[in-house]
Amino acid sequence: MKKFDLIIIGGGRASNLAVKAGSLGKKVAIIEKSSLGGTCPNRGCVPSKLLIGYANVIRGIKESNRHFIDSQINNIDIQKIFEDTNSFISKIDSRYESRFNENVEVFRGIGSFLSNNIIKVNNEELTAPNIVIATGTKPVKAQHEKAWTSDDIFPLKGEVPKSITIVGSGFIACELANFFSAIGVKTKLLIRSDRILGNEDKQITDIFKKEFSKNVDIEFNTIIQDIEYLDDKFELTLDSKTKGILNHTSEELLYATGRKSNSGSLHLENTTIDIDTRGFIQRDELFQTSAKGVYVVGDAAGEHMLQHAAAYEVNHLSKILFEDSKEALNFKYMPHAVFTDPEIASVGITEEQAKEKKIEYITTTTNWLASAKAMSTRLKYPITKFLVNPNNYEILGCHMIGPESSSMIHQVLAVMHINNDIRHLKDMLYIHPALNEALLPASVEAVKEIQRYNENI
Numbered sequence: 001m002k003k004f005d006l007i008i009i010g011g012g013r014a015s016n017l018a019v020k021a022g023s024l025g026k027k028v029a030i031i032e033k034s035s036l037g038g039t040c041p042n043r044g045c046v047p048s049k050l051l052i053g054y055a056n057v058i059r060g061i062k063e064s065n066r067h068f069i070d071s072q073i074n075n076i077d078i079q080k081i082f083e084d085t086n087s088f089i090s091k092i093d094s095r096y097e098s099r100f101n102e103n104v105e106v107f108r109g110i111g112s113f114l115s116n117n118i119i120k121v122n123n124e125e126l127t128a129p130n131i132v133i134a135t136g137t138k139p140v141k142a143q144h145e146k147a148w149t150s151d152d153i154f155p156l157k158g159e160v161p162k163s164i165t166i167v168g169s170g171f172i173a174c175e176l177a178n179f180f181s182a183i184g185v186k187t188k189l190l191i192r193s194d195r196i197l198g199n200e201d202k203q204i205t206d207i208f209k210k211e212f213s214k215n216v217d218i219e220f221n222t223i224i225q226d227i228e229y230l231d232d233k234f235e236l237t238l239d240s241k242t243k244g245i246l247n248h249t250s251e252e253l254l255y256a257t258g259r260k261s262n263s264g265s266l267h268l269e270n271t272t273i274d275i276d277t278r279g280f281i282q283r284d285e286l287f288q289t290s291a292k293g294v295y296v297v298g299d300a301a302g303e304h305m306l307q308h309a310a311a312y313e314v315n316h317l318s319k320i321l322f323e324d325s326k327e328a329l330n331f332k333y334m335p336h337a338v339f340t341d342p343e344i345a346s347v348g349i350t351e352e353q354a355k356e357k358k359i360e361y362i363t364t365t366t367n368w369l370a371s372a373k374a375m376s377t378r379l380k381y382p383i384t385k386f387l388v389n390p391n392n393y394e395i396l397g398c399h400m401i402g403p404e405s406s407s408m409i410h411q412v413l414a415v416m417h418i419n420n421d422i423r424h425l426k427d428m429l430y431i432h433p434a435l436n437e438a439l440l441p442a443s444v445e446a447v448k449e450i451q452r453y454n455e456n457i
């Protein structure tokens with residue numbers, strides 16, 4: 001049996017922990033069944049966002065007539081796009097491994113538990129006083145063996161299809177639909193309900209629905225009743241609540257219907273580690289599972305399922321393990337973005353959540369047209385929506401739709417993190433006429449609305 005100070009199962013975000021522990025002189029085993037770096041740089045956030053970069057340029061040219069420019073795209077060198085994206089992915093594993101010092105040993109294989117403190121990988125047995133589970137998630141399986149999930153498309157290979165049907169309504173489905181439609185692939189999005197991006201504020205998704213549908217053919221309230229794969233194509237029978245039975249042909253079919261726990265491969269039945277009904281690993285406020293010395297971080301705990309959350313948790317666990325911190329990590333605000341066209345960014349509660357939880361709030365919606373930079377985009381739809389506590393000016397939620405929303409929202413985040421009071425956004429000095437200047441009337445309006453609300457009580 002090989003003895004270590006720390007065993008990490010899953011080399012995604014937790015590879016940072018291996019780097020840190022190794023630098024502190026700890027003997028570390030890190031077990032990875034696929035590529036070090038995990039989902040985000042290999043088949044998630046990074047490659048999908050590299051594709052969005054191409055999509056944005058293409059859309060800019062295609063929509064240049066909004067700026068009175070008549071232009072056309074002569075050629076999109078898809079093979080170069082694929083090559084460039086793949087070349088980034090191909091270097092990830094070695095780049096991550098090169099960050100480890102001599103104290104870190106990498107085991108390539110599936111790690112599983114023989115007991116609370118013995119891990120099996122390939123034919124070896126390892127033990128350590130501290131074990132970290134960071135095994136992430138996997139996509140919900142596609143409903144046909146020839147269909148893809150997001151895991152199958154990176155690295156990008158083969159010919160670009162003429163048509164693709166994407167099943168799902170979340171951010172992964174929308175981001176991939178955005179890319180494929182931008183490069184000229186006939187793209188259909190199938191959504192079983194009438195909501196797209198169901199976790200976002202409804203007012204934002206109403207705008208999104210209208211704008212996104214200009215480029216992507218969305219079929220709401222529709223499920224796939226039957227799939228046949230004939231002559232290299234999917235022949236789909238769709239069941240639409242509003243249109244009845246529809247026949248639809250598509251060269252490719254991609255499922256982006258959610259992510260599920262990876263805990264099956266860990267053989268947790270050999271341990272006292274508890275999982276919830278969805279298979280996600282349960283933990284206390286210091287990330288410890290129900291087995292002493294065994295911790296869980298990142299997507300494997302099934303909480304936020306975002307790269308920045310996983311990275312933050314790993315950093316915090318390092319303090320618990322190596323600095324004897326007893327401080328619980330409580331994400332007061334968890335921001336996120338949807339990198340589509342239109343782009344969405346959001347933090348805090350939505351109006352629907354405020355109503356459901358009976359939280360007292362005021363809300364304001366302000367367009368961005370006060371900023372000349374925003375005006376220069378010649379887009380009318382961008383808005384900022386605030387939900388604010390009328391008793392103390394605390395920002396409860398902020399939702400944006402418009403170009404660079406994911407950057408814009410960081411100003412709101414900074415205020416929320418440092419001293420959450422919307423009056424800071426109203427009182428600060430803005431660069432004129434930067435995009436962020438759109439936050440000035442938005443915050444002024446929210447403060448006025450609070451005053452009106454309080455006067456009327």
Ligand SMILES: Cc1cc2nc3c(=O)[nH]c(=O)nc-3n(C[C@H](O)[C@H](O)[C@H](O)COP(=O)(O)OP(=O)(O)OC[C@H]3O[C@@H](n4cnc5c(N)ncnc54)[C@H](O)[C@@H]3O)c2cc1C
Pocket residue numbers: 009010011012013014031032033034035036037038039040043044045046048109110111112134135136137150172262265266297298299300305306307308309310
């Ligand atoms: C298409 C896509 C786009 C995304 N875009 C964004 C985005 O824009 N922003 C954002 O914040 N998040 C995004 N995410 C989510 C983000 O990728 C995850 O939140 C993040 O990767 C979680 O990190 P993790 O370390 O917990 O898990 P992972 O990165 O999934 O790492 C887990 C690792 O464990 C390995 N593993 C699993 N089981 C075992 C085992 N038994 N033995 C050995 N190894 C094992 C896996 O191979 C994997 O490498 C996206 C995800 C996808 C799929």
